[in-house]
Amino acid sequence: MPKVSKKGQEMPASPIRKLVPFAEKAYQQNKTVYHLNIGQPDIKSPQIAMDAVAHHSLSVLAYTRSEGSQPYREKIAAYYQSKDIPAEANDIIVTTGGSEALLFAMGSIADIGDEIIIPEPFYANYNGFATASGVSIVPVISKIEENFALPPISEFEKLITDKTRAILICNPGNPTGYLYTPEEINQLAALVKKHDLFLIADEVYREFTYEGLKHYSILEAEGMENYGIIVDSVSKRYSMCGARIGCLVSKNKEVIDTALKFAQARLSPPTFAQIASEAALQTPQSYFDEVISEYEDRRNTLIKLLEAIPGLKVGHPKGAFYCIAELPIENSDHFAQWLLEDFDLDGETVMVAPAAGFYSTEGVGTNQIRIAYVLQKESLIKAVNILKVALEQYPG
Numbered sequence: 001m002p003k004v005s006k007k008g009q010e011m012p013a014s015p016i017r018k019l020v021p022f023a024e025k026a027y028q029q030n031k032t033v034y035h036l037n038i039g040q041p042d043i044k045s046p047q048i049a050m051d052a053v054a055h056h057s058l059s060v061l062a063y064t065r066s067e068g069s070q071p072y073r074e075k076i077a078a079y080y081q082s083k084d085i086p087a088e089a090n091d092i093i094v095t096t097g098g099s100e101a102l103l104f105a106m107g108s109i110a111d112i113g114d115e116i117i118i119p120e121p122f123y124a125n126y127n128g129f130a131t132a133s134g135v136s137i138v139p140v141i142s143k144i145e146e147n148f149a150l151p152p153i154s155e156f157e158k159l160i161t162d163k164t165r166a167i168l169i170c171n172p173g174n175p176t177g178y179l180y181t182p183e184e185i186n187q188l189a190a191l192v193k194k195h196d197l198f199l200i201a202d203e204v205y206r207e208f209t210y211e212g213l214k215h216y217s218i219l220e221a222e223g224m225e226n227y228g229i230i231v232d233s234v235s236k237r238y239s240m241c242g243a244r245i246g247c248l249v250s251k252n253k254e255v256i257d258t259a260l261k262f263a264q265a266r267l268s269p270p271t272f273a274q275i276a277s278e279a280a281l282q283t284p285q286s287y288f289d290e291v292i293s294e295y296e297d298r299r300n301t302l303i304k305l306l307e308a309i310p311g312l313k314v315g316h317p318k319g320a321f322y323c324i325a326e327l328p329i330e331n332s333d334h335f336a337q338w339l340l341e342d343f344d345l346d347g348e349t350v351m352v353a354p355a356a357g358f359y360s361t362e363g364v365g366t367n368q369i370r371i372a373y374v375l376q377k378e379s380l381i382k383a384v385n386i387l388k389v390a391l392e393q394y395p396g
Contacts, residue, residue: 007134012127015357016370022340023351032348033340034383036371039174039322043239043291045280052279053272064271066263068094068247072278076247079281083206085217085230087249093259094269098204098233098246099125105229105248106133108258109198110165116200117159118168119151121175121324121358121365123202126168137360138164144315144326144368148176150184153191166198166229167191172205172215175358175370176324177299177317179209182216189221189228198255199224204233204246205320207288210296213318225251236321238280239291243273295321298373298380305384306371309391324355326368327391332356334396336369343390350383350390 016038026033067073073089080087095101102125110116112134118126120139130137140155142148156167167188172179192199201218209215218228233246248259299317306314311328329335332354339349355368373380 007131011131012124012357014128015124015355016353019336019340019351022337026340026344026349030347031340031344034348034350034375034379034386036373036375036383037336037351037353039236039372039374040241041236041239041321041374042376043294045239046283046287048282049238049240049243049276049280053276056272056275058271061271063268064274066093066266066268067260068092068269069274069278072274073247075278075281080249083215083217085219085249086251087219091249091251091256093248093256093263094274095246095248095263096266096269097235097244098202098231099129100266101231101233101246101248102126102129102200102202103133104259104262105200105231105255106130106135107262108255109229110135113163114165115161115163116166116168117156117164118360119148120360121148121355121368121370122168122360123170123174124357127357127360135165136163139360141359141361141364142176142178144313144324147315148173148178148324150180150187153187156188156191157195160195160197164195164197166200168200168202170202170205171218172208172317172319173322174202174205174320175322175353175355176315177320177322178315179213179215179318182220185216185218186221189218189224192227193223197227198229199227200229200231202231204231204236206232207237208292208295208321209319210292210299211318215319219249219251227252229255234277234280238277238283240276240280243270243276245269245273245277295373298375298377299323301377302371302373302380302384305381309384309388312391321373323371323373324358324368325371329367329391329394329396331396332365332367332369335390335394338394338396339390343393345386345389348382348386350386352387 230249235241313326355365
């Protein structure tokens with residue numbers, strides 16, 4: 001019998017999606033499941049984006065340019081400039097989600113066996129992208145006791161070898177919600193310039209910052225023209241996860257020219273989704289003001305309730321819409337499955353994302369979960385109460 005590839009065998013399952021069969025079984029048992037496991041916002045997508053697709057004038061659904069349509073890229077550039085991020089249309093390649101932008105970035109800067117240093121916990125699919133690209137992740141552990149702040153630069157520097165090609169961060173962070181300070185970004189910028197590396201920043205949650213704090217992009221740091229690569233997406237910004245439109249941004253012409261060859265190989269990003277995404281750029285600031293206020297209120301409610309659970313420790317997110325909670329248990333994978341298979345409170349239960357899959361260091365994060373506060377506040381309150389009771393009854 002033919003065998004699948006070693007690479008295929010090594011591809012990690014999503015810690016977010018692998019519990020879906022158990023959730024489906026819970027539905028069949030007529031349980032209500034509160035989904036704290038996945039970053040699918042319940043916020044309505046901008047109507048202007050939906051209308052642009054509904055009222056299109058296309059007679060042929062044709063390819064666009066491999067790098068994305070020129071009008072869309074020009075408008076993306078204007079958006080970045082409004083955020084003090086120096087970018088022109090020619091610095092941008094439109095991709096099929098931020099996921100493809102990450103794959104293009106890895107494929108453009110690293111060969112098989114090369115290394116990328118990443119602070120962990122990190123977005124779980126970085127493991128999958130690295131495996132698909134033949135790249136090794138070298139982790140630097142950030143700690144819940146320090147609210148997942150950037151580890152000391154010395155910890156990064158001692159891991160740099162002749163195989164190191166880049167440092168990758170997510171800012172604000174998924175799964176931690178940590179927002180890097182300008183000082184931390186500038187420290188990383190100085191490090192990559194010193195060692196002639198790239199700094200890749202996944203900035204898809206740029207708009208979601210709280211307590212009056214502002215996001216600081218890697219391309220705002222001085223002298224990053226040849227070193228910085230931004231990965232971005234419309235998915236969370238406009239609650240348009242299904243559009244699957246993102247982009248890769250760099251002032252480094254060689255990086256863009258190389259990434260364009262990957263883009264040409266997959267022909268073009270989806271046309272209707274670009275139409276929606278281009279229209280979404282006209283979304284008024286009032287939309288974001290309301291959304292951010294809503295998320296900040298949910299965050300405050302969630303953290304307060306979690307902190308009241310005996311033995312539970314939780315990070316304090318400053319951005320995005322996730323937090324990491326450390327539970328008084330040994331195995332969050334088992335606990336998450338038990339919640340769906342064997343537990344309910346008056347016919348209701350919760351689905352969480354075990355956090356071990358957000359680390360690449362073996363054995364770390366096994367008693368942690370990621371919570372996405374993308375539910376209405378009333379549902380969050382119910383979900384945390386269910387979690388509290390579950391921890392009291394959990395046999396493990």
